[in-house]
Amino acid sequence: MKRAIFGLFNRLRFNQKLFLSYLIVIIIPILVLGVYAYNQSKQMLNYQAFQGIDKNVSTISESINNSIERYNHTIRSIVYNKTFQKIVANDYLDLVNLSGDLNNYLSPYFIMMMNLDKEIEKITFYTQSNVPEYGDSVVSYKRVENEPWYSEAVQGSENQWFYDKGLIVTAKFPKFFAERYTSIVYMRINDKSFFKSVTDISQDYGIVIADAQNRIIYANQSAMKTSTLDSREMMKLSEGLVRIGLTEMFLVKKMVPQTNWTLYCFVPAGQVSPNAGTIINATLIVILLCIVSLLVIISIFSKTMIRRIFRLNAMMKRVEMGELNLRVQSSSRDEIGELTNRFGNMLIRLNELIEESFRSKIVQKEAEMKALQWQINPHFLYNTLSFINWKALGSDAHDISYVVTSMSKFYRTALNRGNNIISVRDELENIKSYVEIIQVMGENNFDVVYEIDAAVYEYSTINLILQPLAENAIKHGINQKMSGRGLLQVSARLGKGTVEFAIEDNGPGMPQETIDTILTIQSVGYGLNNVNERLQLRFGAEYGIGIRSRIGHGTVMTVVIPQYMNVS
Template sequence: MKAERKRSFLEQLRTAFVIVIMIPVLCLGGFIFYSSHRYIKEQRLMESSNLVIQNQTDLNNWAKQCESSLRYLAGNFALQEFLKMDVNQYIEVNKAIKNVNPLLYNVILTNRYYKNISVYTDKEYHIDTSLIKNSRAVMNEEWYQEIMNTTGIYWWSSGGEMYIGRKIVTAYPVSTIGIVVAQLKKETFENSFQMFQQIPVKIELKDKDTVIYQYGNENDNDSWGFRQNRALADTGWEISYKVDKKYFSKNVFVSLGMPMLIICLVLFLAWFCIRILTRYLMRDLSVLMEEVNEVQNGNFDVEIQSSATEEIYVLTQSIQGMLGKIKQLIRQVYAKEIERQDLELNLLQAKISPHFLYNNLSAINWLAIDCGEEKISEITTEMATFYRTALNKGNNIDRLSVEITNIKSYVNLQLIAHENEFDVEYDIDESLLECVVPIFILQPLVENAIEHGIEELEDIRGRIKISARQEEGCMYLEVHDNGRSLYEKIGAGAMRPENYGYGTQNVHKRIRLLYGQQCGLTITADKTGTTSIINLNMKDLRKQIS
């Protein structure tokens, strides 16, 4: 019998999209949006260009008017006659100044772009006016030299101010008798650039590469949608116009409101039709979801029904295979639990009778006291403390304080055996002392630190640091020694767990069995020595023994 062909769920969905003409609608909407956006951008580009042309015309007229007033002053007969007078003719000079002062002030008043006017001459007039000045103080200035070497008008900026200047030259005989300088009002540019106040623009007035005046956005970036550089009349200055790129797409959606609304309405109707069609097409998938919910509630024996749709058929087979793997993993978890119990049993079997041990140590201690052997008494006391905390009445977990007491007794015994040849430092966070941890996990680490680190040192004194700290939801128990034997074997880095010794492997396995794969023991080496770190998750540690 010929096998039934599985229908593609994707093909059915594509058929639904073709029925409601989703793709043509989206293409039409995209075309409308693109065309409208392009039209708005072109209109705003034209608007920006027209404003630049208008502003350029205004500023050119401003420059020509400024130059016209300066030419008038430089060629004024009364001013030239005054500058040719002998400074010792006091009466004639004072009579002439009465005509010159009103002339200068009248130009300042009639030309609204002038802030001040100064006439420089090499003569020393003894008159009461601030407009006629001796040129001796400015003769070495660059602008003065430029004016003297220029036949026309010279424009420059200094100290944030703008100036224009021109030589005063007599017609016959031809000679330079002074210069006239006008200081310009910067407000002229601000008023002229007000026409751009609705546009995010940055305008810079430059004298060569030096920015004389800036208007608008001070944040310089490369996101400019419009740039133009134009010369300012015959001043030698240049005006740079830049418009932010965002301006050309600003409020586009407001302008496209009605077309977008129509497109959204069509899409909504299309989506409504698709929902009806897909509800019909998803009948098999709905049945599959009900079966998966059964699995979620703990029923792993549910029978997953097959489907005539190819994709759903593959999915049902995959879920069926996944259920088989879950059952297998559950069996593995049971096996791990049995392994953990066996490990604890092995640990208990390795212990000796605590009462027998305590009684004998106590007898040795009293005999040592009677004989005055304080060293032997100290050793038996530390051994009693060590084995009391190690055996711990058969408990495999206890407070961290008990584990710290155990390791201190063990270290004291080692110090006696090694005649205090190394130093020990403890850095324990007291807030962690009530947390419950597996017992006898620090002793193998300290034993390794002494046997493979401290005992192999020759030139320097051995040092061991034992610490307990809390960081980012984890407890870290750390043993560090300054031995370099592991560093000389593996270099700087972490030791692979499979290369751990028997004792450290036992600690690593116990922690992982009790707290999961994210916890365990890490041993690293560097130039400063060897560090063994036990990582325990704080949320798994109880604050008191139940």
């Protein structure tokens, strides 16, 4: 491991080593201070968040306590009502008086209370006395003696709150009239209405309320979606930042004073404060800005020490990318200055060699072209062809006149008055004349189709680039067909900044090995490799001839040149 680290360090460049050494010395204290500041900010924010949650939970607990106090007051007003005490103790000499109190006092009183408070769903007296049952208002204790809340209500001394398929509160009647009997009042309250204030206040909090036996009395939607703990596990957790499942949460506990309930509130740590992320992000941004500033200073300082090496390296990269016309020179007399001047002299010599080779190649190609053009004396040739045409017309030999006229057009465009640049229109006329001559000579044994976009006519090209392709397509494609009529297709169109020509035949095609070598071999005449070299010398290596072929389907040869206009 140690050897690998030293090997990696030795492979670094000098400016990288210098930069890395400064970076290690400076960035470590910055990171330590940044982490410390981050942790302090986070602790402060957590404390503030916990205080805010605790305050809200206190408000919720106070709201619940007020509601409980209200119902405790209501149920106390019932158990201390002399008439109700008399009814449950059955302290009547006859049933007429009992019936009068039940019908004229108890029922109207219950109806009034439930009308005044819509949250009260039911009020029932459960008595151990022998008072007759009266609807749902007065019921024998035997109907509920097996209910889990009943024994606790009988044994308790004050108002008791339970959750048994709904929220209920009970209270015992005092034994003023019948010491051997125990009677209780049972009041059922709509839990959704009772906890509505809790739901409104704690929309973003998870709220769970449990009694002394850890039985859940209430849980809001957030708690049911988030919490994976039961009340017993919650009781074991301490207040503060806890982990519930995979989420960090703030847990706050509050007792409800009027009951033995415990209120648990838990909130995801990421949602407790809208400013927490801003403050922490600000701390991280400051740290990042310090690090970036130091990196800039370190970079400037390290580059200043090796500026000349860096500059020489940059110039070498530019030369490597093909920029050979740079002037490299240094007035310094140290080793770096000598290295710079020697590189500059080498670059000058390299440019001279490239220029000499390039000019030699152009002269050679131009000489080959001129030699090809001047193989025939143009003046003599045109006079001769004109005489033949005149004689043919005089003898009504129109086919001979057609061939002579096509040949005259062909050589006029091919020779182009000795100019190497020709319009695209004339280059296309050249290939048309050539194809017409070949068709007459071959007795029209193949068809030809031209698809020319008129927009290409405004551009120029070097001459004699299409005729060799057409000759190759006829000679090696159409003439080699074993059956069927030959077809030659010539097209020209504009591309994205280019002019694109295509010569296609329906011959037998050629294998890939032939395609790979056809542009490199030197043929006897003016072959495709000559055309490709001329195109690339004039327009660049990205232009030239392309070949696609399928055995049995034919060959497509393309020529791509830039959209060039001859301004001379």
